[in-house]
Amino acid sequence: MNDAAPPLLDVDGLALSLARFDGTARILNGVDLVVFPGERVALVGESGCGKTLTARMIMGLFDERGASVEGRIRFDDDDLLALDARGWDRLRGRRLTMIFQDPVAALNPVFTIADQLATVILRGGQAHTRVEARDLARPALAAVAIADPDRVLDSYPFQLSGGLNQRVLIAMALVNRPALVLADEPGTALDVTVQAQTLALMHNLTDASGAAVLLITHNLGVVRNFAQRVYVMYAGSIVEEAPVAELFAAPRHPYTQALFAAVPRLTGEGLPVGIEGGVPDYRVPPPGCRFHPRCPHARPQCHQPPPVIEVAPGHKVACVLFGEKRDG
Amino acid sequence: MIKYLLRRLAASIVVLIGVSVLIFLIARVIPGDPARIALGPMASEEQVAQLRAALFLDRPLIAQYVEFARNLLRGDLGVSLYTNRTVTTDLRQFLPATAELVAAASLLMVVIGIPLGVLAGHFRDRWPDHAARLAALLGIVAPSFVWAIILVLVFSYWLDLTPVIGRLSDSIVRPPVTTGFVTVDSLIAGDWAAFKDASWHLVLPAVALSLSGAGQAARLTRANLGETYGRDYIDLARAYGFAGRTIAWKYALRPAMIPTLTILGLDFAAKLGNAFLVEAVFAWPGMARYGVNAILNKDLNAIVGTVLVIGFGFVVINLVIDLFVAYLDPRIRYRAAV
């Protein structure tokens, strides 16, 4: 990436606590993440680590009461945590779009694809009537390899397969030529072939349009061919970030290493090794590094917030182990 | 869609047949001899027996029902023992007033209740929601006839704004009958004075009758809208910047209306029963007094006719609602077509 260009999206120290009836859950614990224009970035972590929450915060969809938020989210020149309705109107569906996990649930069951897609296209400003919008919808659907756009346009979501709905969502996300697409586990509700198709389509289309993508996934396997850079998240914080090749060649954080050990391999010997334990209780998170109760290298210093060490260019690890090496 | 319509229609007919059997039986098992009641205590045994034979009351129940059903199909509901006219004549006189009242109240229930529910659902847990919920609750807690009395006291006696009795002032000439609804008839006749007077008479009873249903409609709309707002497709609408109004009135309301209407159908029907009490308060010349007299006098044919009309109204209203729900929900339309 051209580091001279300012990032498109800059999430800085994002923290989120939620007051719930059973106590305050401190879920996001200082998330730092940037996406440069045109870049494909993956955010990886196990279920419940706060990936969706991060995406919803970026999209401004998280407006729960009893939430206290710290940090900053900057997109272009806008401060998203302080954006007013007009600001959101300028961004949502235009500069910033989102692909949801379950395509069938994400489309309104009682309106046709044409209706929903047209509402999105009209927001893009390239069409002024629904008829014009439909004319733009056809090529948009053709671009996601839909052979008969008109039939799909006149269908209701329940009349289409999951894969077709997924492609409609991709078309919707890209039709207004956004600068950034958030993709929260696209297609994981569907079978693996559809999931692979989805990612291939998104890869090619965003490559062509120059849109940046933040791909959220718990599957390290899909990251390698898709993303240029990867963030690994554990229990509400980023524990490691690296260019994709670097991460696959030399994962550093004990959690990342455990994630790799848990990936099933065709050539591997024996079964994948699962990670002992689970995501901590967010009401009483472990002090310091949240991974230390599950970490084989844990030591007393882990009770302090871990230092973030750049172990190679663009490769940062939030772990005390690497701090020690530097110092010693 | 046609297939769906035919299926709903067939189901409605079955329900109507069931209703007719039930009504027929209930009317026959009420204790007391209708012939004796009709003729009075002075009549001789012979006269009573003669009337019983004329009414087929001396035959087995099955034969009575067959006779009843055959007449029913010809539109003959028999003669009222009390008014001495055919029941159909009586119904033609009293039913339109009730139908007009119920139609107006149903319209108000939808026009008041659903927007109130949308307001509450859209501003969930903020002050418009609290206000709307309080209003809805007020509508529900008091039965219609209590509302009728309150409204008469406030608007007719204290404020002296609205008339208290009947459908039309004595000074107004009733426009020619086409629909039986005085408001509609006067509009057709182009008679503004009559229309204004009729509407003025209609407004209080209609409001009284609509309030509990409107409250119910508001609560249902709010609840179902709340459920809809939690769906992914509303998140998507927000993520793509659809206007709040568009989401509330289009993308959220339509799916939310499907369960709402299905349940509201029962409220529409309940109006037919509640209308009786409201009519009593406003001396509305509808089915109320006719039905009550029929029961007190054990006027079999009139009872059967009255209840049959209510059953018929119930079935028709539900049929209309089913069709409207199918219009809103493509899943019903297309599944039914397969």
Ligand SMILES: Nc1ncnc2c1ncn2[C@@H]1O[C@H](COP(=O)(O)OP(=O)(O)OP(=O)(O)O)[C@@H](O)[C@H]1O
């Ligand atoms: N609206 C909410 N109210 C309370 N807790 C929430 C809310 N949303 C998420 N959480 C909690 O926050 C944590 C992180 O949730 P999140 O959905 O972001 O996880 P995720 O990383 O996307 O997981 P998955 O892979 O299962 O989708 C979970 O423990 C979840 O229970």
Ligand SMILES: [Mg+2]
């Ligand atoms: Mg998630």
